[in-house]
Amino acid sequence: MTTKIRIAICENLQAEAEAVLAAGQWPELEIVTFPARCGRPQISLDELSDLQCNQEVVADTHVLGSCCIQELSQSALSSPKVTIHHSAQCFYPLCSRSRIDELLTSGCHLITPGWLKKWPDQISIWGFDQAMARDFFSRSATKIVLLETGVWNESQNELQAFGHYIDRPVESTPVDLDYLQLQFHKIVLESRDRKAQQLIERLRDQSFQLCTALDFFGKLSQTTNEQQIIEGIVELFTLLIAPGEIEFIPQDEIDIINGQESRVDHRVGHLDHEQIKRDGYAWTGSEGGFLLLIRSDNTTFGFLKLDKLSFPEHKKRYLNFALSIRDICALALHNARVSQNLLSEIALREDTEQSLVQSEKRFRLLYENAPLPYQSLDVDGKLLDVNQAWLDALGYRKEEVVCRSFTDFILPELADHFARNFPRFKEAGSIEGVEFEMVKKDTTTFPVVFTGRVSVSPTGEFLQSHCIFRDVGEQKRQEALKLKDVRLQEQHNNIESLKTMAHAIAHRFNNAMMAVMGNLSLLTMTLPADSSDKELATDALAAAKGASKIGTMMLTYSGQDSGTMKVENLTDVIRESLAALRDQFTPLITLKLTTPREPLYCALDSKQIKEVMSNVLLNGIESFENETGIISVRFGSAFFEVSTFPILFQNKEMQDGMYSFCEITDNGQGIANDDLQRIFDPFYTTKFVGRGLGLALAAGIMKGHHGAVTVSSTVGEGTTCKILFPALPASQDSLE
Secondary structure, three states, X not given: OOOEEEEEEEHHHHHHHHHHHOOOOOXXXXXXXXXXXXXXOOOOOHHHHHHHOOOOOEEEXXXXXXXXXXXXXXXXXXXXXXXXXXXXXXXXXXXXXXXXXXXHHOOEEEEOHHHHOOHHHHHHHHOOOHHHHHHXXXXXXXXXXXXXXXXXXXXXXXXXXXXXXXXXXXXXXXXXOHHHHHHHHHHHHHHHHHHHHHXXXXXXXXXXXXXXXXXXXXXXXXXXXXXXXXXXXXXXXXXXXXXXXXXEEEHHHOOHHHOOOOOOHHHHOOOOHHHHHHHOEEEOOXXXXXXXXXXXXXXXXXXXXXXXXXXXXXXXXXXHHHHHHHHHHHHHHHHHHHHHOOOOOHHHHHHHHHHHHHHHHHHHHHHHOOOOOEEEEOOOOEEEEEOHHHHHXXXXXXXXXXXXXXXXXXXXXXXXXXXXXXXHHHHHOEEEEEEEEEEXXXXXXXXXXXXXXXXXXXXXXXXXXXXXXXXXXXXXHHHHXXXXXXXXXXXXXXXXXHHHHHHHHHHHHHHHHHHHXXXXXXXXXXXXXXXXXXXXXXXXXXXXXXXXXXXXXXXXXXXXXOOOOEEEEHHHHHHHHHHHOXXXXXXXXXXXXXXXXXXXXXXXXXXXXXXXXXXXXXXXXXXXXXXXXXXXXXXXXXXXXXXXXXXXXXXXXXOOEEEEEXXXXXXXXXOOHHHHOOOOOOOOOOOOOOOOOHHHHHHHHHHHOOOEEEEEEEOOOEEXXXXXXXXXXXXXXXXX
16 A cells, blocks of 8 residues: 655645646655635634544645645644645745745736636625725736646636736736646655655664664573573563563463463453463553563463553554564573473473574574664774674775774774773663764765663673664754854844944944034134134044044945945946055065956946955055065956855845956965954954954945955965956946
8 A cells, every 4th residue: 555645735726736746756646625715714723634634544744835824833733744834925836936026026916727717706705896806906916917837728718807807907927837846846755755764763773673682682592590581581671662561470470371360460451361372462451562471382481561662552563573582582481491400301402502593593684684884892892793784884894894993993083082981881881872983994984873782791791792873974964054054144143233233323423423523613613713722623623523434434334325326347446446555565565457358337436446445455465464475456247146145245135146346366364264254343353453444344335335245265375355246238337
């Protein structure tokens, strides 16, 4: 029986969903629909109740919708297999969000073929007559746009009829079903991946169980004390199944096999005596566990009661596993009894030992084919054994690794860490989630997480370890990506806070300085020309004017002062800037200017851009620290993605596209990576003398120009700074 993946979608999109499904890529996928009420009222849990039934044949159910499912919550659903996918617009599954948002922002009223097919019913449900419908749509929409998916042949005729009815212009925009197909494909792949992960987890658990059982049976072969074997059986089943209650009930306390009353009844409840004699097990009275008959040949040793299982829904799986090793446990008990009468029953003991050997061989075969890498270390940390999965993971042959130290297969810097902690592992008896960086035969490395147990002798001495590991490389990569996203968001929030603070301070500071400069101006006008007070007032006025520039700089940093924009040739503006800064270049510094063949027209304020060039070039000059160096300036135009810009320039006003740029490169001291992350922060400087406003001001100016500044640097090699402007056509020489 094929396990299904079910997608629940609005009935208005049923035809599109079925058309995608008809392509036949996903045999396990099926489509169901819910009523199209556009959230009036919301879809209720009762209406989705059928999506949560028959879950044995449905692996996952995904509900796609917008306002109609807004009040549904994942926690309110009775089945964890049902996933709610809520989007801001119900049209997003058909087309890209940017296209849908563009149409809605322009005032369009969007409809689908499914809605159009029954538009008279929709108008009636809304309670509109023709006049009301015309009034409603004239107020709410500039035009009606049909997302034409090609699933209905009469859509164009019906669109014209609908437009005529409401007296609104109509048009259709073609929509390829590939977008919806991709979303379905993603859901199917995620569901398949989830199923595969669940299978891997089950195999991992089985592998660990088999390894543990193998170790246990190795102990059994060395133990002849019946009580120790019983304790070991209880320990084994506790480790592998983890029941809430576990008890071994010896035969001398029970006589269920003969159907007689006994003291065990109150511990296990009513039992089916015939079943336990026939099958060797019975369910407990609570139905939350089972009772195993431990019997070998004609000898009954007792009953193992496992009740209050952690996952009673999997009790059949637990029972099958318990039955698969029960005979070996019974055989171990039988062997113990035979050992006590060795002289008289030597033949029986040989048969028992042979059975144990065969059992170990079967488990050894399972161990060798286990999907998780396994290794066993001796007391000195040398490899006693590894399985094929271990060899495949590291690229070795078995003879190349056995008897070698475990430290030969980890990073050298982790050898001391292993030497310190291996004794603790032997003493503790187990490890969980221990990380190491393994080294393959080809010298590449990969991170793993170890889980393991140790084997000890009956006297408590360490024998060997049993460990499995799993590759966590992909997990760590995903965690690193998430951490990067969080840090980028934090950086963006810090930038926005600085801009808000700079804007507020600038306005308050400018208002205060206006009063100061105004009063000082009046004072200089009223004082006599030969008055010493007038000279003091004049100096104070000049200082106040200089201080007021700080407020202007902060407004520029916050992007509030974009200056007077004109279309100019970027090359000419930069050439003028370099000429103005010629005196700043010492004889030790060589300036190389490479100009483009064609003009690069950009909308800019030349005064502000000269300020940007001044700040960037002065940083480059200062990087040489009185040593010889070269500063190169070149120009170009290329396509840039906003995501490659520093976070300061990543906002909704910026767009991917063609940008003209001026690139300034020096071979100075370079900038450390930690400083590079804060290079645009106001008042941040690494110089002994400086305000830390240069590049912050340059960044503010470029934000006002809808441009960007990118900086890359290597300590000891130099720095490259790109100043980018939105490119204009070569024929455009004005903003009109």
